[in-house]
Amino acid sequence: MALPSPNLDDRRFQQFVDDAKRYIQQRAPEWTDHNVSDPGVTLVETVAHMADQIVYRLNRVPDKNHLAFLDLVGITLFPPSAARTDVTFWLSAPQEEPVVLPVGTEVATTRTESEDAAVFATEGELTIVPCELQHLVIHREGEPVVDRTADLAEGKDVMCFTEGPRPGDCMLLGLSAAVPHCAVALDLDSRVDGVGVDPRQPPLVWEAWTEEGWVLCEVDRDVTGGLNRPGEVVLHVPGTHTLSRNGGQEAAWLRCRVTEPLSDQPFYTTSPTVRSVEAFTLGGTTAAVHAETVEDEALGESTGLPGQRLRLANAPVVGDTPPVLLQTSEHEGGWTDWEVVSSFSASTAQDRHITLDAATGDIAFGPAVREADGTLRQYGAVAPKGAVIRALRYRTGGGRSGNVARGAVQVLRTSVPYVSEVVNREAARGGVDGETVEEAKTRAPITLRAQERAVTLRDYEELARRAAPETARITCLEGDEGEHGSYAVRVLVVPQAVPDPGGRLRFEQLVPGDDLLRRITRHLDERRLIGTRLAVGPPFYQGVTVVATVHAFRGTDTDRVRRQAHDALYRHLDPLTGGADGRGWRFGRPVQSGEVFAVLQRVPGVELVDEVQLHPADPLTGKRGEATDRIDLEAPSLVFSFDHRVRVIGDRT
Numbered sequence: 001m002a003l004p005s006p007n008l009d010d011r012r013f014q015q016f017v018d019d020a021k022r023y024i025q026q027r028a029p030e031w032t033d034h035n036v037s038d039p040g041v042t043l044v045e046t047v048a049h050m051a052d053q054i055v056y057r058l059n060r061v062p063d064k065n066h067l068a069f070l071d072l073v074g075i076t077l078f079p080p081s082a083a084r085t086d087v088t089f090w091l092s093a094p095q096e097e098p099v100v101l102p103v104g105t106e107v108a109t110t111r112t113e114s115e116d117a118a119v120f121a122t123e124g125e126l127t128i129v130p131c132e133l134q135h136l137v138i139h140r141e142g143e144p145v146v147d148r149t150a151d152l153a154e155g156k157d158v159m160c161f162t163e164g165p166r167p168g169d170c171m172l173l174g175l176s177a178a179v180p181h182c183a184v185a186l187d188l189d190s191r192v193d194g195v196g197v198d199p200r201q202p203p204l205v206w207e208a209w210t211e212e213g214w215v216l217c218e219v220d221r222d223v224t225g226g227l228n229r230p231g232e233v234v235l236h237v238p239g240t241h242t243l244s245r246n247g248g249q250e251a252a253w254l255r256c257r258v259t260e261p262l263s264d265q266p267f268y269t270t271s272p273t274v275r276s277v278e279a280f281t282l283g284g285t286t287a288a289v290h291a292e293t294v295e296d297e298a299l300g301e302s303t304g305l306p307g308q309r310l311r312l313a314n315a316p317v318v319g320d321t322p323p324v325l326l327q328t329s330e331h332e333g334g335w336t337d338w339e340v341v342s343s344f345s346a347s348t349a350q351d352r353h354i355t356l357d358a359a360t361g362d363i364a365f366g367p368a369v370r371e372a373d374g375t376l377r378q379y380g381a382v383a384p385k386g387a388v389i390r391a392l393r394y395r396t397g398g399g400r401s402g403n404v405a406r407g408a409v410q411v412l413r414t415s416v417p418y419v420s421e422v423v424n425r426e427a428a429r430g431g432v433d434g435e436t437v438e439e440a441k442t443r444a445p446i447t448l449r450a451q452e453r454a455v456t457l458r459d460y461e462e463l464a465r466r467a468a469p470e471t472a473r474i475t476c477l478e479g480d481e482g483e484h485g486s487y488a489v490r491v492l493v494v495p496q497a498v499p500d501p502g503g504r505l506r507f508e509q510l511v512p513g514d515d516l517l518r519r520i521t522r523h524l525d526e527r528r529l530i531g532t533r534l535a536v537g538p539p540f541y542q543g544v545t546v547v548a549t550v551h552a553f554r555g556t557d558t559d560r561v562r563r564q565a566h567d568a569l570y571r572h573l574d575p576l577t578g579g580a581d582g583r584g585w586r587f588g589r590p591v592q593s594g595e596v597f598a599v600l601q602r603v604p605g606v607e608l609v610d611e612v613q614l615h616p617a618d619p620l621t622g623k624r625g626e627a628t629d630r631i632d633l634e635a636p637s638l639v640f641s642f643d644h645r646v647r648v649i650g651d652r653t
Contacts, residue, residue, distance in 0.1 A: 011055060016048035066441065075444045079358035081470050082318040082395075083290040083402030083431030085424045087120065087409055088183060088236075091128065092420035094280040099128040099418050101286070104293045106413040107422045109404055118402050120288040120409060120428070121395065128182055133279040135174030137247045139255075141166050145247035157273040160227055161258055165268040167203075169258045174251025175279055180241045183283040184254070186233045188224055189276040196269035202226025203261045203268070206233070209253040210240035217254070220425075227256070227272035236285060262621075288409075288424075290402025290431055291318050291395035299363070302328065304385025306368035306378060312391060315361030316434055318398035323356055325392040326363065328383045335390075344379035353380040359434055361396075402431035403498050427498035427509070430470040454527045457489070464491055464536075467523035468516055472496045472576050475587055477635055479535055488533040492587070492636055493520060494575060503570055507619040507640065510575060512538055542633050543617030543642035544573055544591050545624055548600055549610040551649045556605040558648040565603050565646040572599045575638040588635040600646075610649070617642040 011019075021044070024031050034041060087107055091099065104121050111117040136152045139145045140162045148158045161169035173186065197203060204226055207214040215238045223231035235254065243252050261267045292314075299310045317323045327335040338352045344366045347353045355364045366380020383389065409424040435443075443462075450459045460476040468474075472494045479488025495516060497509035521536045528534055546569050552561045572578050572595075579585045593612045600609045616625040619640055633639065 011052075013045075013048050013052040016051050017045055020044045020048065067437070070440065070444050073444075073448065075440055075447065076357070077359045077437070077440055078435040078469060079316045080318060080398035080434040081430055081432040082398040083400075083404070083428040084123075085120070085288060085404075085409070085426060085428035086285050087122070087288045087422055087424050088283055088285045089126065089128070089412075089416070089419050090183070090283040090421040090423070091281070091418050093418070094282065095128070095130055095418055098130065099284075099416070101126040101128070101284070101416055101419070104414075105416065106292070107288060107409050108411040108413050109408045110411060115401075117411065118290060118404055118408075118428075119292050119397065119413065120290050120402070120424075121293050123287045123289055126181060126284050126286040128281055128284040129177050129179045130281050131175040131177045131179050131182075131184065131252070131279055133173060133277050134176050135172075135247075135249045135251050136274075136277060137172040137174065137249070139170040139172060139247075141168035145172070147247050147249065152274070152277065155275055157275050159271045159273050160256065161268070161271040163271055165258050165271050167258050167260045169271075170255045171274075172246060172253055172255040173277065173279065174246070174249055174253055176251070178241045178243050178252040179237050179281055180239045181284050181286060182237050182241075182281050183220060183285065184235050184237055185280055185282045186235070186254075187231075187276075187278040187280075188227065188233065188274050189230045190224065190227055190272055190274050196266050197226045197228070198266055199225025199228055201265065202228075203259045203265060205257050205259055206235050207255050207257060208235075208237050208241050209244050209246075209255075210238055211242055212240060214255070215240070227274070234282065285425075289318070289395065289397075290399075290428060291397035293393065293395050294391070295393050297391040297394075299389045299391060302383035302385055302387040302389060304382060306366060306382050308365045308383075310363045310389060312361035312363065312394065312396075314394075314396040315359065316398060317356065317358045317361055317394050317396055320393075320395050323358055324363070324394035326354055327390055327392050329388040329390075330384055335392075347380040349378040349381060351380055398431060399433045400431050402428055403496060404428045405498050405500060427500070429496040429498055431496075432469045452527055453529075454489075454524055454532075455529060460489055460491055460524060460528075463524055463527055464493070464520050467520050468493070470496055471512075471516070473584055475539075477587075479533065484535050485533050487531055488535060489528070490636065491520065491524065491534070491536045492539040493517065493536060494539065494584075494638070497576060503567060505570075505574065505576070505641075507541065510538070510541060510640070539587065540634065540637045541575070541619055541640040542631065542637050543619040543640050544631055545615040545617045545642050546573075546596055546644045546646070547613045547615060547627070548596070548645070549647045549649065550600055550603075550606050551608040551610060552605050553607045554650075556650070558650045561603065561605040562646055562648045565600055565606070565648070566644055568599050568603050569596070569644045569646070570641045572596075573639050573641040575640060578639070585639045588633050588637060589639075590633055591631045591639055593629040 021034050089101060103125050106119055106121050108117040108119045135149045137145050137147050151158050160171040206217045206219055208217050218236040220234040220236055222233045224233060241252060243250060246253055294314055297313055322340045324340060326338040330336045338354050340356050341353045344353060347366055353366060365382060366378060368376050368378050371377050406424055406427045412419060412422045446462050450462060454460045454463050457476040461474055464474045475492050477490045479490040484490060493512045495512040497505050499505050517536050524534055550565060552558050576584050591614060593614055596612045597609050600606060613627040614631050615627055616631050619642055
């Protein structure tokens with residue numbers, strides 16, 4: 001429990017007035033009119049009001065001293081984090097020459113009456129490389145590769161796989177150039193229709209040859225139904241796509257590979273064929289950060305004195321490493337770069353070091369400190385007097401407003417020739433608002449207690465949140481000795497996830513990325529006790545399908561009731577914002593049909609909840625278990641809504 005803060009003076013305006021009137025009765029009994037209409041009482045109330053303001057300011061002294069102490073022990077406000085996403089630029093038509101999108105190309109969401117546009121800037125240069133098909137090679141499992149380029153050029157029907165396809169059979173397409181980060185369209189003509197597979201889920205995968213071997217390509221669209229009919233396949237090629245030699249031919253290779261079918265999935269009865277294939281580049285994808293770029297900002301001139309402070313015109317600073325490029329004009333016609341450091345503790349008088357407070361935009365040059373022997377020591381170099389100081393480039397922005405849904409980024413703010421459209425194919429995430437003073441006060445005791453060392457489970461949680469503030473939820477449990485070994489600590493990480501339009505979360509959105517897990521692991525590994533085993537990963541997600549029957553009031557729109565019932569179920573069984581308190585489903589909390597009854601009964605238009613059944617489900621395979629009234633979850637588990645089914649019965653006669 002925190003120590004109570006003293007109230008230095010608890011008197012208020014009316015108490016001052018009442019005390020003054022009592023003194024008047026004692027000292028001036030001849031003054032008998034104490035009503036508010038009396039000019040003397042008006043003067044008393046004026047003085048009382050001024051005294052009340054003084055007391056208010058006096059009582060703020062403990063808070064001021066509290067903040068001064070936090071500053072003394074090094075507690076500073078965390079700056080906001082910027083959301084990031086991948087944006088795809090689509091060309092108006094295939095081009096013969098490469099199209100280059102420079103660093104800092106800006107895109108944005110659509111501005112509305114209630115919300116400003118969220119601006120994103122690309123973090124790297126993107127080159128959209130043109131390509132064409134040069135080779136077609138068939139590789140059947142267990143056999144040498146066969147070059148069928150000549151047959152394709154003559155217009156012959158080429159079988160993509162063996163006559164009776166087997167898992168592992170491949171059709172390889174050799175492109176004229178490597179197309180890293182690009183979207184490639186394959187226009188295929190086929191004469192075979194209906195070869196036994198489900199055209200909505202064919203047992204095929206598309207891959208690209210990279211420096212690490214074959215890597216999956218994301219399929220943007222496939223209208224061929226598993227190579228069953230003529231159409232176009234659009235692939236997003238990985239960034240490590242490269243040239244290689246296959247079947248004696250050097251090219252940039254893509255391949256279509258037959259996979260093992262699922263237990264209930266139909267398989268090919270005969271091989272599809274192609275009689276012509278065209279390949280061309282339609283666009284490219286690059287990473288973008290929720291920040292606007294500020295370039296060549298003049299900050300003033302150097303005073304030539306140690307400890308000079310300057311402030312950027314825009315704050316907070318986010319997005320880059322280093323966060324700001326600072327230069328001074330120390331030489332005629334030239335500029336000198338300065339390096340941003342976290343502190344001046346290791347800086348010498350020759351090191352061109354500065355510090356940056358990302359939350360406020362304050363820049364500080366090194367101070368001069370008087371040592372115990374009386375000498376003056378300079379920490380960090382001092383810019384010459386009169387030198388012009390400028391910020392060559394930095395980025396400003398960040399915050400939760402950048403966590404936009406997929407498809408929300410559609411506006412191209414920087415004009416780029418031949419680019420017609422832009423879109424984010426996944427939601428932007430990672431945006432966190434800057435820390436407030438009250439949040440810093442709450443964090444300070446935990447920080448002082450932990451002292452950058454992870455001992456208790458709570459220490460691991462707090463340090464993990466500090467390493468990755470953009471995560472949605474983090475919890476820490478004792479690791480199972482049989483699974484993780486003795487003295488194991490298990491840290492469960494749930495990333496931020498922005499629902500798709502309609503409020504639905506996809507399973508892949510709840511799986512933390514490898515970079516996020518590595519960052520948390522590295523941060524905790526440096527601070528854990530020797531001998532403690534550390535396991536950082538996602539929780540286990542238990543899929544739950546609700547099958548329910550409800551009756552609607554007479555005259556109610558059953559379709560609307562059904563939609564609202566689905567929304568209520570997805571909202572309640574949400575790992576991030578669900579549960580009874582709306583702050584996310586509690587780890588290990590079971591799901592019971594009784595609470596689902598209550599959720600459905602609160603839906604507007606529902607008269608009676610007739611039946612509720614719960615089915616455990618696997619979010620990856622889609623398989624469901626038997627109906628039950630209760631689904632128990634283990635301690636490291638969270639619930640995940642999977643394809644609820646609600647039947648609404650309307651007017652009854």
